[in-house]
Amino acid sequence: MRFENSREFARELDRKDKLAGYRNEFIFPRVNGRDVIYFVGNSLGLQPKRARKYVDEVMKDWAELGVEGHFYAEKSWWDYHERFSEKLARVVGAKPAEVTVMNTLTVNLHLLMVSFYRPTSKRFKIICEEKAFPSDQYMIASQVRFHGYDPEEAIVEIKKRDGENNFRTEDVLETIKEVGEECALVLIGGVNYYTGQVFDMETITKAGHEIGAFVGWDLAHAAGNIELKLSEWNVDFAAWCSYKYMNSGPGNASGCFINEKYHNKKDIPRFEGWWGHNKERRFLMEPEFQPEPTADAWQISNAPILALAPYLASLEMFEEVGMPALIEKRNMIVAYLEFILHEIDKQVESTFEVITPSNQDERGTQLSVFLHGEGRELFKYLMDHGVITDWREPNVIRLAPAPFYCSFEDMYEFGQILKKGILEKQHKMKKEA
Template sequence: MSFQNTLAFAQQLDAQDELKAYRDEFIFPQHNNKNVIYFTGNSLGLQPKRAKKYVEDVMNDWANLAVEGHFYAEKPWWDYQERFAEPLSKIVGAKPSEVTVMNTLTVNLHLLMVSFYRPTKTRYKIICEEKAFPSDQYMFQSQVQHHGYDVNDAIVEIKRREGEHNIRLEDIIAKINEVGDELALVLIGGVNYYTGQVFDMKSITEAGHKVGANVGFDLAHAAGNIKLDLHNWNVDFAAWCSYKYMNSGPGNASGCFVHEKHHQANLPRFAGWWGHNKERRFKMEPDFDPVHGADGWQVSNLPILSLAPYLASAEMFAEVGMDKLIKKRDQITSYLEFILHEIDAEIAGTEFEIITPSNSEERACQLSVFLHGQGRNLFDYLMKNGVITDWREPNVIRLAPVPMYCSFEDMYNFGQILKEGIYSLK
């Protein structure tokens, strides 16, 4: 499609948008009595209007039924999490038995590493990407230290080539092959939080398995954002947070994937009673008998009040479907990229650089923009003028045009504010 940097063209794209009605399903912060331009769904998604009702339903059941809500609520708390199996399996490309919800993201990655990071004297190394999200880095460090290994030896980072912003697939594969028999685990973010680069998880998984390692992914920036096919890619495990692209609320519950090939295996795990055989859970038996499937990795009674808004959002995703979301994602991200290039060409001197891959197969709905001009002052200007984005050192703003609620008119208006900001700060 040939884009135009005009309000009329942006409004035409919005009129043709088959997801346009979903914008009204969300609550936007206000700036001068207008909706903000919201680019931080990659940090915290907007609140779905229907989430409040789902929470109120739980509150009402708690008030009217008290403990009996576990069994007699309209959505009984006893099996509340099972309602996620079908919609989440479609979002991440899994079988319903392979997904569950529990805890929070880093907690779940730690718990999954109990099962999938089983270092030996000769096979103990972990491969991750350079500049992984800090929580992942801390997790890797504490895990290898817990097992008695030297962090500098056991953790292998795949680095970007000199002068490049993104990691090449061939370098990932080469590093996996180089570490070879010493490699216990590959654990990479499906989408790099800083650059927005999407990794080829299928090829990475195949390479890891070829040298005898387990392969998992942190899908914090991937779930609800990109097309995933975890089962068919043969990924061993994965976890994701729900509060970014899936709009479940701040710090909310995490989703987990465990491939069905591991369901029958006698894998070590940190057990808890909610992962015990559901039919016998209240018999209070002394020996752990795990639920078949990913639910067998659950530990504690689930936080139903937290799950309620997540369920509201998961059901919205089921209504829309990932194919429609990705179709709009690609179009609106490309339009934003076009707007940025138009503004940069209009203003003398190089003001900014998009460091996210231009290939649509290697990116999702985030463009990371390295500011060569005004830097932090420009970010502050945007925030003061109704554009909610975020800042990452040393000089990057991340823009995530989430297809569920961002509009093409938002992209045009952002471009105008950006241009005004650059001129005003010169």
């Protein structure tokens, strides 16, 4: 499609957008009396209006039923988490039995590493990407130290080539091959949080298995954003947060994938608790653990129902729309945003470098933009004028136009605010000179 940098063109795209109505399903913060342009769905998604209804249902059941809500609420609490399995499986490309919801993201990665990081004197190394999200760095290093190894020796980081912004798949594969039989685990973020690059998860998973390693993925920036086929790719395990593209609310519950080939194994190491015990016998209070025959065997405590309620509300919208439709709009709106950035770049004495891959197959909703010649002053200008984005050192803003609630007119309006902010700064600098 031939894009145009005009409000009329953007509005025409919105008129043709099949998902446009879902914008009204969300609550927007307001700045200067207007709804913001919200680019931080990769950090915290907006609140779905229907989330309050789901939370209120739980509060009402708690008030009227007390403990009996576990069994007699309309959405009974003792199996509340099971309502996620089929819907969430469709989002991440899994079988319903391979998906569960529990705890929070880094907690779940730690718990999954009990099962999938089992180092030996010969096979003890973990391969990850350099400058992974800090929580992953801390988690991996602490796991290595817990097992008595030196992170300097046990952690192998995949590097970017000098002068390049993104990882090359061939370099990832070469690193896996070089580490070989010393590798116990490959654990990478499916979408790099800084650049928005999507890794070739299928190819990397296969390469990890060829050297005898387990392969897991942190899908914090992938779930609800890109196409995932965890079962088909034969991934061993994965975990993701729910509060970014899945709009479940701040710090909310994490989803987990555990490949079905590890189900029904009593000998697999795992930290166990009563909610992972055989559901039909759970309240018999038996002393010996009998695992659920699904990913629910990795559950430990009973589910936090008040936290799950808004997640379920959002997940119902994913079920209504489907990932293919979200991805179709995502591709169009990200392409239009990229076009707008390049158009504004031509009109001002500044240079924007989009460090996210231009290949549509290697990116999701996020564009990371290096603002050469600009700084936090421009970021502050955007925020003060109702463009909610985020800043990453040394000079990058991340823009994530979530397809559920961002409009094409938002992209045009952002370009106008960006242009005005740069020109006002340049005018001020010339005046002071």
